[in-house]
Amino acid sequence: MSATDTATDQSLLEMIAADEQSLLRTGAVARELLARHSDLPLHGARLKYGGEIHLKAPTAEDVRAWAARLDADVTEGTDDPGYGPFRHTGVVTVIDGVQVHVWHCRILSEAEAAAWRENRGRS
Numbered sequence: 001m002s003a004t005d006t007a008t009d010q011s012l013l014e015m016i017a018a019d020e021q022s023l024l025r026t027g028a029v030a031r032e033l034l035a036r037h038s039d040l041p042l043h044g045a046r047l048k049y050g051g052e053i054h055l056k057a058p059t060a061e062d063v064r065a066w067a068a069r070l071d072a073d074v075t076e077g078t079d080d081p082g083y084g085p086f087r088h089t090g091v092v093t094v095i096d097g098v099q100v101h102v103w104h105c106r107i108l109s110e111a112e113a114a115a116w117r118e119n120r121g122r123s
Contacts, residue, residue: 019049026051029098040065051097057104060089066102067091078108078116085113 030045030053044056057063060076067074072093078085090103108116 022051023047023049026053026098029053029096029100033095033100037066037069040069052099052101055100055102057089057102060087060104060106063089063091063102063104070095070100070102080117084108085116087112 026047030047033053034042034045041058041062042055043058044054046054046056048054055066057066064074066072070091070093072091074089074091076087076089078087080086085108086105087108088103088105090101092099092101094100
């Protein structure tokens with residue numbers, strides 16, 4: 001094994017170690033966040049690569065409750081990927097350097113979908 005191979009191997013190991021540390025820190029922030037706000041409902045929690053926490057809320061109202069607690073803005077929008085319109089409600093904020101996403105998504109009822117299609121593009 002050449003010196004270059006050894007240096008490359010060391011660099012790769014350092015990259016892995018840095019990613020491990022980032023994920024451990026993200027996990028610690030997630031645990032603290034969930035402990036502090038255990039009264040707010042969630043259906044799921046995931047740690048994502050790059051220092052992100054994704055929290056799935058049961059309802060749009062629950063996202064709004066998280067937003068109020070985290071002093072963050074709510075975004076809402078409706079999209080149709082081709083198999084029916086979905087209503088997305090979300091919050092993105094940063095806590096201790098970790099990006100936190102709280103979100104909810106639901107498919108629109110037939111009546112809601114028809115109204116959305118009729119008014120799409122108009123205020």
